[in-house]
Amino acid sequence: MAAREPVFALIDCNSFYCSCERVWRPDLLRTPIVVLSNNDGCVISRTPEAKALGVKMGAPYFQIKNDLRRWGVVAFSSNYALYGDISQRVMTVIESLVPALEVYSIDEAFADLTGIAGAEPLGREIRRRVLQCTGIPVGVGIAGTKTLAKLANHAAKRWQKQTGGVVDIRDPERRDKLLRALDVGEVWGVGRKLQAHFEGMKIKTAWDLAQTDPWMLRKKFSVVVEKTARELRGTPCLQLDDPDPPKQEICCSRMFGQRLKAIEPIREAVASYTARASEKLRAQGSLCKRLRVSVRTGMFNPEEAKYANGVLCELPYPTDDVRMLTAAALAGLDRVFREGYNYSKAEILLLDLCQRGEYTADLFATTQPEASERVMSVLDEINAKWGRGTLRPGRVTSSPEWGMRRELMSQSFTTKMDQLWRVPSR
Incomplete structure (x- = not known):
């Protein structure tokens, strides 16, 4: 029996971050929208209406702020908790409709449609179901290879009115016609x-x-x-x-929302980044043998003194205990911090990661106590049930002054009980 020809579909959300904002703001359905990067730095997502006005990807917000206001463009700070939750819902819907799925990024996934009769009708059903269940519009490209499926998806979004958001180029004639129409940069x-x-x-x-x-x-x-x-x-x-496979290094770093001179708010930031990195560490079932903590000032202001430094911190044994990791990170911060500088960023890097059972400890070496594992397990279970940050180390503050500047952020409609969507009564 001849082997079946492979069939791939790429499902990609349209202007994903902007579409997430529109789900909760239906009044903005035809309004141009942009979403900004960390600290409201630059444009990272645009609706077609914003693109038509000439808003460029990566444009610094402070330079175009007045233009956006004049053009009637609504700007949002990035709300990653909301986007991540909606992404998970989108992928869950797609996964229920296809035999196999590879989540490629937060807003796109490859599906294996090999052997399925009626791949294009299935693509339209995926598009309809995702829109119905999540409110997110998607484009679907279908082809015999992943690279061609990516191009087909580009065509589905570029010529959405003509294609209905689904393009199948398994036919060689349609495939060659599209290849001739697209620049190599696509x-x-x-x-x-x-x-x-x-x-x-x-x-x-x-x-x-x-x-x-x-x-x-x-x-x-x-x-x-x-x-x-x-x-x-x-x-x-x-x-x-x-x-x-499990990552060999885990990094957590952020720019501060404002320059910091004192060490105490930087200690809070380092503790917060370490807690987030340890969550990722436990999520992949790894242990950490050493970590690196580093800080730096801004590097582009000629009037500011510049300083950057980092230090490796050895741990007594491989661990995923946030308490031990935080203590080591804060001790490292004390070694690299220098008075008199305006700090703009801190970074935590977990190194020498290993899976349980993959390393052989010295016969007399100390290992992580079972009590620590039980405490971390309870910590993760509570946060998984009630939301990240419900239970956290005492040094991690919920609303820090040094946090990212997100003055235009929407509510966390799906991830915080006190910010659920409310429909006003008449």
């Missing part, structure tokens, strides 16, 4: 530098790249570029990925 994995190299070789469209000798591309660039060209021709080189 191909998955082709950045600006690579695009410039391609254009110097007269490779200007996705079609040109598909027709280029893959072995030459491998020698001149890399095996990744070779696989991209083969996938554009319809030869599958990429499969749905297995679950990600």
